[in-house]
Amino acid sequence: MKIVIDPGHGGSDSGAVGSGLRESDIVLDVALKAGSKLQKAGVDIIFTRNDDKKVTLEERTSLANAQKADYFVSIHANAGGGTGVETLIYKEGSVAGNLAKIIQEYIVNALGLKDRKVKARPDLWVLRKTNMPAVLIELAFIDNPSDAEVLKNSKDEFANAIAAAILKFIGKGDVEMPKFKDVPDFHWAKDVIEEISDLGIMKGFADGTFKPDEPLSRAQAAVLVKNLIDYLNNKKKKGG
Ligand SMILES: [Zn+2]
Structure with a gap:
């Protein structure tokens, strides 16, 4: 082609x-x-x-x-x-x-x-x-x-x-639009980033970015752990 x-x-x-x-x-x-x-x-x-x-x-x-x-x-x-x-x-x-x-x-x-x-x-x-x-x-x-x-x-x-x-x-399948504008297809962690964002554990920013290569602050780490605990508790409640 x-x-x-x-x-x-x-x-x-x-x-x-x-x-x-x-x-x-x-x-x-x-x-x-x-x-x-x-x-x-x-x-x-x-x-x-x-x-x-x-x-x-x-x-x-x-x-x-x-x-x-x-x-x-x-x-x-x-x-x-x-x-x-x-x-x-x-x-x-x-x-x-x-x-x-x-x-x-x-x-x-x-x-x-x-x-x-x-x-x-x-x-x-x-x-x-x-x-x-x-x-x-x-x-x-x-x-x-x-x-x-x-x-x-x-x-x-x-x-x-x-x-x-x-x-x-041209039939190369349904290519999805990228979820975050700063996480390109070739970013090494793209799949993981999109997955945990879909689960609501770690979200992107209002401007459509994820800032994948920025360090995490202690406050952000706390929010992340809290979201993870909520996610796991919800999953347990639903019996999943
Ligand atoms: Zn022209």
């Missing part, structure tokens, strides 16, 4: 700008993060660019076609007065349409952005000139202050949602 991840714009072409952000920077970050997550899941990923350089549209689609990629996923940010996320495809009712629907759903659920749905855009070069199913994700509106805030602060969430959607689509 080979997927081309295409961060839009780059170099002298910044794409849309707004709220002090450049589209080319945001989409590069999200693309690299999503791609690396997919690589860890065993997917062969080709980036059309992995730094801030200019790549023509022709170079992007030629690379994907020459590599005989299975899918092409372009990542952009929107502008022009609107809000929310939309995913663009060449035409409705296609394989790309099914992939786009899942990506759209995962991003809307993960980020709480307005659902602008999947739309056909046969005029777009990267959708028209690719030989494989291709989608173009417009993450959010860079010139809308509240969308821009999400673009700036939630790159990991965008990347995780895109990677999880692609993995689901």
Whole structure:
């Protein structure tokens, strides 16, 4: 399985700008993060660019076609007065349409952005000139202050949602969204952290983090032991 991840714009072409952000920077970050997550899941990923350089549209689609990629996923940010996320495809009712629907759903659920749905855009070069199913994700509106805030602060969430959607689509199973944003899949204690958090013995913080590598204070250790005692007592009561 080979997927081309295409961060839009780059170099002298910044794409849309707004709220002090450049589209080319945001989409590069999200693309690299999503791609690396997919690589860890065993997917062969080709980036059309992995730094801030200019790549023509022709170079992007030629690379994907020459590599005989299975899918092409372009990542952009929107502008022009609107809000929310939309995913663009060449035409409705296609394989790309099914992939786009899942990506759209995962991003809307993960980020709480307005659902602008999947739309056909046969005029777009990267959708028209690719030989494989291709989608173009417009993450959010860079010139809308509240969308821009999400673009700036939630790159990991965008990347995780895109990677999880692609993995689901290509049948690599139901990949769950990470429970804590600072406990990645590859953290050595991820499973244990998620398990004791599910049991209510040791919880994360309100901002969605767990701070896995911070030391425990005596007060936190006391709370932990108390939660553990409560858990064991409850379990005994229930006869489990
Ligand atoms: Zn763009």
